[in-house]
Amino acid sequence: MDRDTLAERIVRAPFHRWLGLEVEKADATGVELVMPWRGEIVSRADPPIMHGGVVAALIDTAGLYAVLAAGGSAIGTAYMHVDYHRPVVSGTVRVRARALKLGRRISVAEAMVYGEGPEPLASGRGGYFPP
Amino acid sequence: MDRDTLAERIVRAPFHRWLGLEVEKADATGVELVMPWRGEIVSRADPPIMHGGVVAALIDTAGLYAVLAAGGSAIGTAYMHVDYHRPVVSGTVRVRARALKLGRRISVAEAMVYGEGPEPLASGRGGYFPP
Amino acid sequence: MDRDTLAERIVRAPFHRWLGLEVEKADATGVELVMPWRGEIVSRADPPIMHGGVVAALIDTAGLYAVLAAGGSAIGTAYMHVDYHRPVVSGTVRVRARALKLGRRISVAEAMVYGEGPEPLASGRGGYFPP
Amino acid sequence: MDRDTLAERIVRAPFHRWLGLEVEKADATGVELVMPWRGEIVSRADPPIMHGGVVAALIDTAGLYAVLAAGGSAIGTAYMHVDYHRPVVSGTVRVRARALKLGRRISVAEAMVYGEGPEPLASGRGGYFPP
Numbered sequence: 001m002d003r004d005t006l007a008e009r010i011v012r013a014p015f016h017r018w019l020g021l022e023v024e025k026a027d028a029t030g031v032e033l034v035m036p037w038r039g040e041i042v043s044r045a046d047p048p049i050m051h052g053g054v055v056a057a058l059i060d061t062a063g064l065y066a067v068l069a070a071g072g073s074a075i076g077t078a079y080m081h082v083d084y085h086r087p088v089v090s091g092t093v094r095v096r097a098r099a100l101k102l103g104r105r106i107s108v109a110e111a112m113v114y115g116e117g118p119e120p121l122a123s124g125r126g127g128y129f130p131p
Numbered sequence: 132m133d134r135d136t137l138a139e140r141i142v143r144a145p146f147h148r149w150l151g152l153e154v155e156k157a158d159a160t161g162v163e164l165v166m167p168w169r170g171e172i173v174s175r176a177d178p179p180i181m182h183g184g185v186v187a188a189l190i191d192t193a194g195l196y197a198v199l200a201a202g203g204s205a206i207g208t209a210y211m212h213v214d215y216h217r218p219v220v221s222g223t224v225r226v227r228a229r230a231l232k233l234g235r236r237i238s239v240a241e242a243m244v245y246g247e248g249p250e251p252l253a254s255g256r257g258g259y260f261p262p
Numbered sequence: 263m264d265r266d267t268l269a270e271r272i273v274r275a276p277f278h279r280w281l282g283l284e285v286e287k288a289d290a291t292g293v294e295l296v297m298p299w300r301g302e303i304v305s306r307a308d309p310p311i312m313h314g315g316v317v318a319a320l321i322d323t324a325g326l327y328a329v330l331a332a333g334g335s336a337i338g339t340a341y342m343h344v345d346y347h348r349p350v351v352s353g354t355v356r357v358r359a360r361a362l363k364l365g366r367r368i369s370v371a372e373a374m375v376y377g378e379g380p381e382p383l384a385s386g387r388g389g390y391f392p393p
Numbered sequence: 394m395d396r397d398t399l400a401e402r403i404v405r406a407p408f409h410r411w412l413g414l415e416v417e418k419a420d421a422t423g424v425e426l427v428m429p430w431r432g433e434i435v436s437r438a439d440p441p442i443m444h445g446g447v448v449a450a451l452i453d454t455a456g457l458y459a460v461l462a463a464g465g466s467a468i469g470t471a472y473m474h475v476d477y478h479r480p481v482v483s484g485t486v487r488v489r490a491r492a493l494k495l496g497r498r499i500s501v502a503e504a505m506v507y508g509e510g511p512e513p514l515a516s517g518r519g520g521y522f523p524p
Binding site: 085100101125127 | 474476478479493494496501503513516518520
């Protein structure tokens with residue numbers, strides 16, 4: 001699937017709309033999603049730090065879209081692993097993902113989350129079921 | 132920490148308030164959190180299926196609270212693994228967690244997510260840093 | 263599969279024979295495998311500490327056998343997660359596993375590793391493909 | 394640590410010697426370990442397929458060495474995740490790893506396992522404790 005198709009598809013999910021997720025880039029080599037900050041996504045308010053579950057949502061979603069962009073098929077998540085490297089603080093958040101394996105029974109992708117700086121704030125991987 | 136302390140603490144996090152998370156039970160053997168359904172948490176609207184990131188948020192949060200309830204200390208998540216067993220559909224969602232290891236450098240807890248029925252819909256584990 | 267069938271099957275794998283793995287218990291509620299110590303399995307010789315890869319082999323194998331004992335089918339591992347709680351030191355090592363989900367596309371089991379004492383030394387989970 | 398230091402260190406572990414692990418490359422950007430085939434490492438004899446636990450041992454070890462080569466400190470594994478993409482069949486096996494995060498409390502590395510071909514046969518990541 002190309003960027004336009006994925007951009008149209010991502011806003012169909014109510015949780016993606018609530019997060020404000022957008023598809024910045026998508027091709028066979030990987031995808032990049034961006035998300036604006038919003039006050040409700042934090043686990044601590046002062047300083048605001050993104051909840052680990054929201055970080056996981058970014059990795060889960062980007063991984064599935066990376067499988068789709070690489071020509072694989074994926075309809076749901078089988079499992080996910082997330083490593084939290086540094087707190088995700090306010091500002092635009094980016095997540096980049098690429099497919100590691102397109103499979104008949106499961107496809108695997110890895111993803112990295114970035115803030116304003118060059119260092120990854122979190123990274124992880126997910127396994128996705130075909131329809 | 133006992134149930135009342137955790138119940139007071141859980142609503143301090145804006146994302147927990149948005150999810151409507153409540154502490155149903157908490158002692159040294161484990162914790163149980165409950166969450167009402169809300170329309171924005173789904174990845175597909177018809178039938179409504181809870182987004183994998185929201186499921187991950189439940190496991191992440193319940194695991195950390197299980198560490199606190201068991202007398203450990205935990206201030207942030209180091210890593211998390213989630214297995215998605217069945218779609219989480221509308222209705223009250225429960226997550227039960229228990230500490231597996233209280234450590235000086237990391238504590239580990241496991242968690243299971245339930246809907247109305249007896250079978251787990253998702254399960255997983257997290258590692259948590261002390262302050 | 264019952265205990266005798268699994269006991270016969272486990273020794274077919276050369277790596278299981280090298281590890282000396284035996285099926286102590288196996289029924290629908292779970293399996294227990296035991297392993298004697300041997301000098302080559304350590305990452306540090308003094309004091310001897312079991313290599314993390316051998317611990318992972320125990321979790322991987324016990325999880326797959328738990329799926330088989332519970333009536334599921336499993337022919338290979340899709341993924342595995344291991345948490346290392348304490349060093350595994352010399353003596354007989356036990357691993358107990360139980361199926362969490364028997365699936366058409368993937369089955370999931372969790373496992374815990376024990377030494378001589380009551381506390382788990384490691385724990386984890388695996389996802390297994392049917393044939 | 395440089396390649397020579399790691400090459401000297403890897404053979405100190407009895408399990409590494411049994412596996413025949415060698416350090417092919419090691420610098421701040423990553424490490425590469427190679428392993429010859431041997432008959433005892435298989436879970437199925439015909440055709441010979443490497444046991445998932447041995448694959449996990451490669452990922453565990455390469456990840457820890459990648460942390461050391463990048464200037465981090467690591468003395469033991471806190472946790473590990475492995476994805477099995479394709480069967481690892483006979484021949485020389487390679488594992489490449491790189492550090493994702495050097496931390497005061499935990500360091501994280503990712504690793505990929507290769508056989509004779511260009512496609513990864515397995516991949517994963519580990520978290521490592523400093524002394």
